[in-house]
Amino acid sequence: MNYTLHQLQIFLKIAEKQSITKASEELYLTQPAVSIQLKNFQSQFPIPLTEIVGRKLFVTDFGREIAHSAERILNEVEGINYKMQSFRGKLAGRLKISVVSTGKYVMPYFLSGFMKSNTGVDLIMDVTNKARVVEGLENNEVDFALVSVLPDHLKLNKIDLMKNVLYLVGNPNYFEKILLSKSMFVKDTPLIFREQGSATRLAMESYLKGRQIQVGKRIELTSNEAVKQAVMAGLGCSVMPLIGIKNELGNGDLNIYPKKGLPIQTTWNLVWLKSKKLSPVASSFLDYLGKEKERIIHEDFSWYEKY
CATH class of the missing domain: 1.10.10.10 (Winged helix-like DNA-binding domain superfamily/Winged helix DNA-binding domain)
Structure with a gap:
């Protein structure tokens, strides 16, 4: 052969x-x-x-x-x-990370410097919903996962990376009068949700339930990008992570609308199984985060404070 x-x-x-x-x-x-x-x-x-x-x-x-x-x-x-490559004194191996969909706006910034400094490392980053991320952790398919809501049935180690803030947003051309009204929400205003298994959906539903807000029209979409495009098109409004709408806010395509109990704030956590034996590459990445996390947040996410 x-x-x-x-x-x-x-x-x-x-x-x-x-x-x-x-x-x-x-x-x-x-x-x-x-x-x-x-x-x-x-x-x-x-x-x-x-x-x-x-x-x-x-x-x-x-x-x-x-x-x-x-x-x-x-x-x-x-x-x-x-x-x-290791025998030549070069860090080499594979780094596998599973990231919830909105985490794609976060994780690359915490990886960039590490990957540039360690050219012998190959990166595999799977961007998916929370349910699939948790499954990957359970099956020991990845080194790390990035989540904003910790799965309570797994024994995990974690590093807090940065805050995740969610606001009510809408297209100002369609929802200015409705969203600035005294009522919390108007039943005729469609609310756009992520799919089941999404951490963003869970945060949004917890907020609505906690304030006993009755939702009239509902729209369900299967990605954060799809929700963003739908809101900009005037299909409805939604509670969305600030991290994914920076450009749209700057362009005036979306507006943040203040409501009592908002914004919702959670934390982006990098997690891994307590029982997992970390590879040299994975351990080196944790060391890198320990040294560089605050610098990365200051340089790449200082715009957060504007909102």
């Missing part, structure tokens, strides 16, 4: 995505290039690795076994590269 590491990488991605199109997008390759490599890889095995049923690609049982082997081989090769 004469297959290459590149072919193993491509076939593993095809097996993960169950799609040549999705694999090509993930690998930044053209579909024809991925198809050719799959064909060349398949030619070295007498048993089919994939099959097409209808117009959908499926990986065969044999193909799944080969994919598992490919993953082990690629991990070993990656480990060899990290060991080589």
Whole structure:
């Protein structure tokens, strides 16, 4: 057999995505290039690795076994590269972090300096909702997770990174009169919520329940960006994290409306399992945060104080 590491990488991605199109997008390759490599890889095995049923690609049982082997081989090769760099006195390895969706506006600033100083470190950052982040922690799939609400069923260590502040916001062209009225909310004003499992939704619902506010029209969207665009378009108003609407506030596309009990304030926490044995890379990142956290907050998030 004469297959290459590149072919193993491509076939593993095809097996993960169950799609040549999705694999090509993930690998930044053209579909024809991925198809050719799959064909060349398949030619070295007498048993089919994939099959097409209808117009959908499926990986065969044999193909799944080969994919598992490919993953082990690629991990070993990656480990060899990290060991080589370590012997040269260079910090090397992989840092895996799971981040709740609004945390994408926070975490990169705390990673940037560390990654620039440690070019032998590879970063994998998964941005998803709170439920998936907690699942990743439970399954020990990541080194760290960034959350604003701590899961109470897990034993965790944590570092407080910075405050997370949520305000009631709306498009001034649509909601100025309604949101400045004496009543807390008007039933005819739609409220836009994140999906179930979102920490932002939990904070918003806790606020409404605590003040016994009856919601009339409800709209549910599955990302913070979608909520922001909907609010700007005048579909409704929402309680949103300040961290994700800096530009829109500056441009006048959104306004903050003062209401009793707002803003809601929580804390962005970097957490990890107490039972987890941290890698040298993970430990180095914690040391970096201990030294640089306050500087990063001062340099990159001082605009917070304006609000």
